[in-house]
Amino acid sequence: MKNIAICSSEDKAEAMVDGRFGRCSYFMVWNPESSDFKSLKNTGIDAAHGAGTGAAQVLLQNNVGVVLTSRVGPKAFQVLNSAGIKIFQGQDNISVQALLGKYLDQQLQELKQPNN
Amino acid sequence: MEIAVASGKGGTGKTLVATCLARILAEYNPILIDADVEEPNAGLVIPHRVIDTKPAFRPVPEVDMKSCTLCGKCAELCRFNALVVLPSEVMVFTELCHSCGLCAYICPENAINEVNHKIGVVEESDLLSGGQLITGRLLVGEVQSPPLIKAARATRRQDSEYRLVDCPPGTTCPAIESIRDSDFCLLVTEPSLFGAHDLELSIAATKLLDIRTGIIINRWQGDDCDVGIIAREQDIPILERIPYSLELAKSYAKGENPLTVMPELQVILENVIKSVKERVA
Numbered sequence: 001m002k003n004i005a006i007c008s009s010e011d012k013a014e015a016m017v018d019g020r021f022g023r024c025s026y027f028m029v030w031n032p033e034s035s036d037f038k039s040l041k042n043t044g045i046d047a048a049h050g051a052g053t054g055a056a057q058v059l060l061q062n063n064v065g066v067v068l069t070s071r072v073g074p075k076a077f078q079v080l081n082s083a084g085i086k087i088f089q090g091q092d093n094i095s096v097q098a099l100l101g102k103y104l105d106q107q108l109q110e111l112k113q114p115n116n
Numbered sequence: 117m118e119i120a121v122a123s124g125k126g127g128t129g130k131t132l133v134a135t136c137l138a139r140i141l142a143e144y145n146p147i148l149i150d151a152d153v154e155e156p157n158a159g160l161v162i163p164h165r166v167i168d169t170k171p172a173f174r175p176v177p178e179v180d181m182k183s184c185t186l187c188g189k190c191a192e193l194c195r196f197n198a199l200v201v202l203p204s205e206v207m208v209f210t211e212l213c214h215s216c217g218l219c220a221y222i223c224p225e226n227a228i229n230e231v232n233h234k235i236g237v238v239e240e241s242d243l244l245s246g247g248q249l250i251t252g253r254l255l256v257g258e259v260q261s262p263p264l265i266k267a268a269r270a271t272r273r274q275d276s277e278y279r280l281v282d283c284p285p286g287t288t289c290p291a292i293e294s295i296r297d298s299d300f301c302l303l304v305t306e307p308s309l310f311g312a313h314d315l316e317l318s319i320a321a322t323k324l325l326d327i328r329t330g331i332i333i334n335r336w337q338g339d340d341c342d343v344g345i346i347a348r349e350q351d352i353p354i355l356e357r358i359p360y361s362l363e364l365a366k367s368y369a370k371g372e373n374p375l376t377v378m379p380e381l382q383v384i385l386e387n388v389i390k391s392v393k394e395r396v397a
Contacts, residue, residue: 044197047196047197048196049196049197049212050194050196050197050198050209050212051197052197053197053198053200053207053209053212054197056200057191057197057200057201060200060201060202060203061188075209075212078207079200079202079207082202082205082207083202083203
């Protein structure tokens with residue numbers, strides 16, 4: 001089973017989500033087999049360019065199959081799409097944990113094109 | 117002698133100064149380089165005849181998938197995240213690449229070659245007043261202009277005692293690439309808070325580049341405003357002041373010769389050339 005990554009403002013599951021894919025502070029990566037969260041610091045946050053492609057590369061290396069985010073740019077979308085990682089449209093003003101719950105309840109729509 | 121005509125703020129009169137200097141130095145057949153490659157406009161205000169147009173390139177990586185083992189080293193080391201290694205391919209984002217060549221250098225399998233990517237053209241013209249105009253013209257959609265600026269600055273049909281670089285505004289890579297290695301940098305500014313603020317940034321850049329610098333205040337109306345304070349604090353001379361003139365602006369926009377419209381401009385800029393020569397000597 002592939003992991004699920006959620007863009008987060010802090011490195012804990014109770015934290016509020018961060019709507020931006022490439023420039024979120026952390027990725028909270030949820031493992032569906034162990035039901036555990038692990039946090040990944042988004043090192044590309046301060047990149048002048050290429051934050052999105054850099055973040056996508058990090059998720060690829062962490063066995064991520066699904067990303068929950070509000071906004072994703074064209075380059076990151078191209079990488080995620082080519083790698084077979086599905087993107088689901090997140091929400092703002094919600095915790096990481098709650099957004100994951102909505103995804104598991106199949107309340108989120110799959111993003112079929114970049115929206116940022 | 118190479119003089120870079122630059123400014124922090126845009127629209128202060130770089131092109132006016134650079135093209136008028138080219139007209140004044142006509143007898144020396146000067147080389148005027150339009151390094152504002154994203155929107156070159158010197159050619160709009162100084163009569164010229166285009167002689168030749170040559171393509172300009174920059175190197176970008178191309179991955180040979182027959183040799184690539186998807187080890188991921190290139191993506192890991194690229195400072196600009198221009199390469200992404202997927203489970204079965206390597207994606208190259210040319211527009212993110214800064215042509216540093218690191219990926220090709222470090223690839224353990226030698227699977228990355230640098231190939232030429234066209235970014236624009238360098239146009240070589242004869243100035244009707246005498247001398248040459250070299251114009252860099254970036255292709256629409258291209259984002260990395262420094263290699264084109266470098267190519268434009270290296271182009272000449274024949275050498276001249278005077279080279280004038282009409283620089284892009286600001287203090288980012290394109291401006292630095294246009295100013296670096298010049299003998300003197302003329303910073304054209306206007307007597308406003310905005311002009312003074314960006315002038316200070318430009319002075320910091322020319323100090324870092326260790327280039328002699330002087331200020332020209334354009335659209336001057338009897339008061340140096342904060343530009344005077346910055347010049348004093350930074351110990352950079354105000355070489356000349358070009359008076360505000362609506363008539364000059366109107367005729368300049370029609371493509372007329374500013375030196376005819378405002379004869380005192382000739383004297384002002386001759387003084388600038390004299391000051392620069394004294395300071396470079």
